[in-house]
Each structure stands twice: as C-alpha cells, then as structure tokens.
Amino acid sequence: MNITANWVKNLIQDFIAASPHNTMQNETGERAWDSALVGFASGADQIWQQYKEYVGAFHWTPWEVFNQHCPEETVSAEQLTVISWILPQRNLVRKTNRQAKKYPSEEWARIRVYGEAFNVALRNHVVSNLEKAGHPAIAPMLVPNWTIVQSKRFSYASSWSERHAAHAAGLGTFGLCDGLITARGKAMRAGSVVAKLSIEPTPRPYADHRAYCLFFAEDTCGKCIDRCPVRAITEAGHDKEKCRQHLARAREYVKKTYQFEGYGCGLCQVGVPCEAGIPVKAAREALERGELPPPPPPLA
Ligand code: SF4
Numbered sequence: 001m002n003i004t005a006n007w008v009k010n011l012i013q014d015f016i017a018a019s020p021h022n023t024m025q026n027e028t029g030e031r032a033w034d035s036a037l038v039g040f041a042s043g044a045d046q047i048w049q050q051y052k053e054y055v056g057a058f059h060w061t062p063w064e065v066f067n068q069h070c071p072e073e074t075v076s077a078e079q080l081t082v083i084s085w086i087l088p089q090r091n092l093v094r095k096t097n098r099q100a101k102k103y104p105s106e107e108w109a110r111i112r113v114y115g116e117a118f119n120v121a122l123r124n125h126v127v128s129n130l131e132k133a134g135h136p137a138i139a140p141m142l143v144p145n146w147t148i149v150q151s152k153r154f155s156y157a158s159s160w161s162e163r164h165a166a167h168a169a170g171l172g173t174f175g176l177c178d179g180l181i182t183a184r185g186k187a188m189r190a191g192s193v194v195a196k197l198s199i200e201p202t203p204r205p206y207a208d209h210r211a212y213c214l215f216f217a218e219d220t221c222g223k224c225i226d227r228c229p230v231r232a233i234t235e236a237g238h239d240k241e242k243c244r245q246h247l248a249r250a251r252e253y254v255k256k257t258y259q260f261e262g263y264g265c266g267l268c269q270v271g272v273p274c275e276a277g278i279p280v281k282a283a284r285e286a287l288e289r290g291e292l293p294p295p296p297p298p299l300a
C-alpha cells in the first residue's frame, strides 16, 4: 500500500480523536491531548550521523535501531523514514502548571503519566497500522534495549531522543532549558517511529538548532532560569542531574498530595515566552510565510 504523509497524519489525528487511551484518568475523564504536529525525516539524512558524533556512539541512527529490531528486512538508510510527532500540552494543563512554584500541578503530573501512556499506545498504533499496510516499523523508545547512559559531556544521554528526532523532522529547535521549542511551543511531549517507507522529508525551517530561543537568537529572555525551583537552569544551560533529583522529590509529592503514582515538573515549560509558540518574531513570521533558510552547519 502506498503510504502518504496525509495518511500518517490522519492515522495520528484519528487516534487522538477516538482512542480510549486519550484520557487524564481524572474524575471527569478529561482527554489528555487534542492535536498533533507531524513531521518526516529521511533515514539517510546526515543529521543522524551528526547526532551520533555529537552525543556519542551509543546514540542510534534510524538505520541502526531498525536493523537491530527488524533483522529479517534488508534495508538501506535511504529506504527509511522517521515519523515524528509533537503532542502540544492543552491550555488547561499549561494554565494550572503556570501557577506551580515548586512541584507540578495535578493536571501536569497526570499528563506525564497517563498522557505519556497514550503516547506509548500511539507509537504502537502507528507501528501496527504501518505493518498491516506492508511497511515494517519500530518505535525506538519502546525497544527493550533503549537505555539511558551516563555521558561525560551531557551527564545523561539516551540511545534515542524524541526531541532530536523532532528537530530532524523540522518540528522545532532547542531552548536554553534543553526543551524543544515547536510552532506550538515547548510545553509538549514527542514521539516517533522508524519505518521502511518513502515519504518526502519535512524541510527544516531553521539554520541553527537554537533559532527559536530568545536567549540564543536575541540575547534576551532567560525566563526559564527563574522558573526552575532548583536552579537547574543557568546561562550555561541545563543541569540534568539537579533536574533529575527534583523529579525524584516530585514523585513523593505527587503520591502524597494527589494520591497517584506519578511525577513531573515542567515548570520551565510554562509561564515563559516559548510556552505555546515560537517567541522569536522573525523566525515565527518566516515560518508563517513558509520561508526556508540556507542549510544549517553541522551541529558539532
Ligand atoms: S524561556 Fe526564554 S531563554 Fe528559556 S528556552 Fe524559552 S525562549 Fe529560551
């Protein structure tokens, strides 16, 4: 079956609209998500090799992860497409977390757990429907050997990163706090699937991997620094270890206060200019006009 970009987008949108997994599991059964941004990248894009060189040898290219888990298929990198999606946080979730000063709002913590459970179901749904249509596929975050490793350069890094896949698929650039700023902002969760499939890649509408962050583009803002309750963000960037320790404390808080097993923080994702859109005016307007910059330089 010939799969088009619209077929994939509709598959994702229909699942958001109809899946019983799309719930915050609160008393009113509020849905977790209402829409998605979807982008595509070629398995042969040079950016995957650049990530590997920049992050470390343990970081997979699409071809590496596909071949580990679909060994019966003989494929070249050119025959693979990475499908990436962004699930923007709904206004009601952002609004409650904007008021948070130390630990996440109940809604935010519910999304971190039940919204992510939906994201897992969505990855499985995309994989199984592609396979039914004759296109072998895998979700890198769900393979058993996906792992987080300690890294000298980054303190922690993983075998596959949804934010990096989204950046490759034209969906956003990185902010001072490490989050990915998309056309619908930084308050979001991301997902991806690698498939033996040919879909035209989404052009990357940025020349720099930090083009949408005011701190790097205009030397202003830094609002995420003040939003972080544990000073894990400074002008030097994001301290992942401090952030991780706070998330562990948030787990205890969520259990005690909201009475469910959950965690989260995301205070740096809300109450900031990049919460729900691209704050750099020139970049936002260029995207709206559909302009493309010259190709970006290598990341490293
Ligand atoms: S809050 Fe400001 S400095 Fe921080 S990521 Fe967003 S735009 Fe960049």
Ligand code: SF4
Residues within 6 Å of the ligand: 177, 227, 228, 229, 230, 231, 232, 233, 238, 242, 243, 244, 246, 247, 265, 266, 267, 268, 269
């Ligand atoms: S997630 Fe929370 S602890 Fe981590 S950097 Fe953002 S505000 Fe700080």
